[in-house]
Amino acid sequence: MTDERSPDAPDTDDHSTGEDAGDEPPADDLEGEQELEELSLDEFHDACQQAGRPVLTAASVAQALELPHETASEALVGLTARGDIERLAVETDPVVWYPSELEDLTDRERVVVFPKRREIIVDRPEQFTRAQLSQFAHLADGNGEDGYRYVVRPEDIWQAPHDSFEGLARTMRQALGQRSNALEEWVESQWDRAHQFRLATHEDGYTVLEAKTPEVMGNVARQKLDEEHVHAPISETEDWVREGAEAAIKRILYEAGYPVQDHRDLEAGESLSIDLEVRLRDYQQTWVDRFAEAGEGVFVGPPGSGKTIAAMGAMAHVGGETLVLVPSRDLARQWAESIAEYTSLEPHQIGQYHGGRKEVRPVTIATYQIAGMDRHRSLFDDREWGLVVFDECQHVPSDVYRRSTHLQSRHRLGLSASPIREDDRQTEIFTLVGPPIGTDWEALFEAGFVAEPELEIRYVPWGDDEQQNAYVSADGREKYRIAAKNRGKIDDVRYLLSAHPDSKAIVFVDYLEQGRDLAAALDVPFLSGETPHHERRRLLEEFRRNERDLLIISRVGDEGIDLPTADLAIIASGLGGSRRQGTQRAGRTMRPAGGALVYVLATYGTREEDFARKQLQHLGRKGMTIREQTVDRSREADSGDE
Known part of the structure; x- marks a missing residue:
C-alpha cells in the first residue's frame, strides 16, 4: 500500500515516529532540565535555512543543529512558550514548527536574519527599518517580489556612522526587532578592526601611523608596508609616515582588512561663507x-x-x-x-x-x-x-x-x-x-522623489543578410560590435518613435558610424565627441526649451555632459560596455516627473543579447522593473499600416 501524502506535507526522518512527535513534554517539564541549552530564534532560522523551508519537524531541527532528538523537542516547546514559533499537529505526520511571523506574513513587516550568511531578508519594510538598515547593511536585491535582501559586509561596519559599537548595536536591534547574538559578535569584531589604526599629526608637523597594540603593528602594518611608505618606527605602536604616502597606506591596510582612521590635522583652508538657497530633501x-x-x-x-x-x-x-x-x-x-x-x-x-x-x-x-x-x-x-x-x-x-x-x-x-x-x-x-x-534606489522610487522608468529589452532581428553572415564568421569582440551596429535597429527606432509621438527622446549609440546612419535616416543631429562645444551647448539648450524633441548622442552623453530630462530613452547600443554605463544611460530618464520609458535594443540570438541581459541585472537589483520583448517585424509593420 503506497503512502498518498500531500506533496506539501513536511518531510520526516526515518527514525522519527508519531509517538516521538506527539508526546513532547509540556513546557513545565523544562524547569527540571538543568543541562538544556535554550534554543534561540536565530538558531531556528539557521535550521530553516539548511532545510530550505520555514516549516520543520523536531527531527529536522535536531539534525540541522546536531542536537539529540529529545533535546530539540524540548527546546522547541520553550520557543513556543515565548511566542517565537508556532506548533501544528498533522494527522499522519509529526508535529511541525514554524516562525510565528508566518501567521500574519501578508499584512505586516517581517524581518528574518541569517547570521551565518550575514543576510537580512525584509518583507514589507517600513521606511524607518530601511533607514536603520542603511546604516550597517548593503541592499543587495531590491525588487520587492521576494522581499528585500540586505547583506552586512565588512565595509558596511567599518563605515557605520556611529561613535561607539554600543550605538551601532542599538541601531541593529531597532532595525531587526530582535537581538541576533551571532551577528552582533561578528559586527563587533569588524568594528574593532576598523579602530586598530589611525593616521595622526605629530607635534612636529609630520604624519604618524598609530596602532592600537604592538601586536597589530608588527603582524599587520610592518608586514604590509615598506620604506616607500614609512621612514622608521618611533615606538612599538608608531611609525613615521613618508610625505605623500598617506593614500597608499590607507589603501594597503584597507585591502588587508584594517581600514585606517584619518585624524590628521589638515589645514581647513580659507573660510568662505556659503548659504544654500534651496531646501534639501x-x-x-x-x-x-x-x-x-x-x-x-x-x-x-x-x-x-x-x-x-x-x-x-x-x-x-x-x-x-x-x-x-x-x-x-x-x-x-x-x-x-x-x-x-x-x-x-x-x-x-x-x-x-x-x-x-x-x-x-x-x-x-x-x-x-x-x-x-x-x-x-x-x-x-x-x-x-x-x-x-x-x-x-x-x-x-x-x-x-x-x-x-x-x-x-x-x-x-x-x-x-x-x-x-x-x-x-x-x-x-x-x-x-x-x-x-x-x-537605496527603491526607497526613492517609492517616496516619489525619483520616478522609476519603465525599462524594456527588445531583441531585434537582423536588418540584412550581409551583417548576419559577417557575425557568423567573426570572432571575439568583433561579434559584439557587428551585432551592436545591426542596421535592423534603425527600423525599430523608427517604430518606437512613431509609437510615442509626443515624447522628447534621446537615442544613445556606442559607435560613430551607427550614430551617423541613424542621424541620416531620421534627419536629426548627432551629438558626439567630434561636435564642437558651442554646437553641443546649442543643441542641448534647444532640447531643454522644447524647440527640439529628438537627439542622437554617443558616449559623450554618459557622464561628460548634464543631459536634459527626456521622456523616452532608446539605447541602440552600448549596454554591453559596463554596468556603470547601463546605469548612466537608463538613468537619464530618472527625474521626479513620471511616465519615462527606456528601451534597450539588442540583436536577437547574439552575444549582445546576453550582454544586455547581464548588465541590466544590476539595475534590477536596485529596484527597477525590467521587461523583455522579442521584436516581430511583421507585426510592427502591420501596426504601422494602421
Whole structure:
C-alpha cells in the first residue's frame, strides 16, 4: 500500500515516529532540565535555512543543529512558550514548527536574519527599518517580489556612522526587532578592526601611523608596508609616515582588512561663507549630516536624486574654499552655473580651470586631467582647500584620475550614481575618497522623489543578410560590435518613435558610424565627441526649451555632459560596455516627473543579447522593473499600416 501524502506535507526522518512527535513534554517539564541549552530564534532560522523551508519537524531541527532528538523537542516547546514559533499537529505526520511571523506574513513587516550568511531578508519594510538598515547593511536585491535582501559586509561596519559599537548595536536591534547574538559578535569584531589604526599629526608637523597594540603593528602594518611608505618606527605602536604616502597606506591596510582612521590635522583652508538657497530633501539632509559626522564620503544615488545639490549642502557645512573635479569642461560650466543659482556665492567667486578657461577662485571647478598634470598641480597644491569634491568619482581609481586624489584638503566628497568598476577596483574609491553614503534606489522610487522608468529589452532581428553572415564568421569582440551596429535597429527606432509621438527622446549609440546612419535616416543631429562645444551647448539648450524633441548622442552623453530630462530613452547600443554605463544611460530618464520609458535594443540570438541581459541585472537589483520583448517585424509593420 503506497503512502498518498500531500506533496506539501513536511518531510520526516526515518527514525522519527508519531509517538516521538506527539508526546513532547509540556513546557513545565523544562524547569527540571538543568543541562538544556535554550534554543534561540536565530538558531531556528539557521535550521530553516539548511532545510530550505520555514516549516520543520523536531527531527529536522535536531539534525540541522546536531542536537539529540529529545533535546530539540524540548527546546522547541520553550520557543513556543515565548511566542517565537508556532506548533501544528498533522494527522499522519509529526508535529511541525514554524516562525510565528508566518501567521500574519501578508499584512505586516517581517524581518528574518541569517547570521551565518550575514543576510537580512525584509518583507514589507517600513521606511524607518530601511533607514536603520542603511546604516550597517548593503541592499543587495531590491525588487520587492521576494522581499528585500540586505547583506552586512565588512565595509558596511567599518563605515557605520556611529561613535561607539554600543550605538551601532542599538541601531541593529531597532532595525531587526530582535537581538541576533551571532551577528552582533561578528559586527563587533569588524568594528574593532576598523579602530586598530589611525593616521595622526605629530607635534612636529609630520604624519604618524598609530596602532592600537604592538601586536597589530608588527603582524599587520610592518608586514604590509615598506620604506616607500614609512621612514622608521618611533615606538612599538608608531611609525613615521613618508610625505605623500598617506593614500597608499590607507589603501594597503584597507585591502588587508584594517581600514585606517584619518585624524590628521589638515589645514581647513580659507573660510568662505556659503548659504544654500534651496531646501534639501530629507534624504539629502541625511547625506549631508552623515558627511558632517565622518568628514568625508561618497554620495551614492540614482540620476535625478540631487547629488549635486546635496554636495552644495556639504560645501555650506564646511564653509571653506572648495575645489570641484569633473570629467569634462561641459560639466565644469554646468557646475559653475548651478553653484551661482543655488548658493549665495557671486559669479566672481566661482572659477573654472580647464582647456577653455584658467581661473583659480575660492570655489574652482577643474577637470581631472588638468588637476593631474604636473605643470598645473602647484596651482592647486599651494591653495589650502577646505573641501575637494570628486564628481563621477567611479573614475578615481584609474591611473589618469588617481593623481588628483593626492591633493590635500580637510574634507573630501565623491558623487556617483553607480560606484562600480568592471576591473573590480571599486573598493579603492572608498579608500581614496571616503565611505559610501546614500539611500537605496527603491526607497526613492517609492517616496516619489525619483520616478522609476519603465525599462524594456527588445531583441531585434537582423536588418540584412550581409551583417548576419559577417557575425557568423567573426570572432571575439568583433561579434559584439557587428551585432551592436545591426542596421535592423534603425527600423525599430523608427517604430518606437512613431509609437510615442509626443515624447522628447534621446537615442544613445556606442559607435560613430551607427550614430551617423541613424542621424541620416531620421534627419536629426548627432551629438558626439567630434561636435564642437558651442554646437553641443546649442543643441542641448534647444532640447531643454522644447524647440527640439529628438537627439542622437554617443558616449559623450554618459557622464561628460548634464543631459536634459527626456521622456523616452532608446539605447541602440552600448549596454554591453559596463554596468556603470547601463546605469548612466537608463538613468537619464530618472527625474521626479513620471511616465519615462527606456528601451534597450539588442540583436536577437547574439552575444549582445546576453550582454544586455547581464548588465541590466544590476539595475534590477536596485529596484527597477525590467521587461523583455522579442521584436516581430511583421507585426510592427502591420501596426504601422494602421
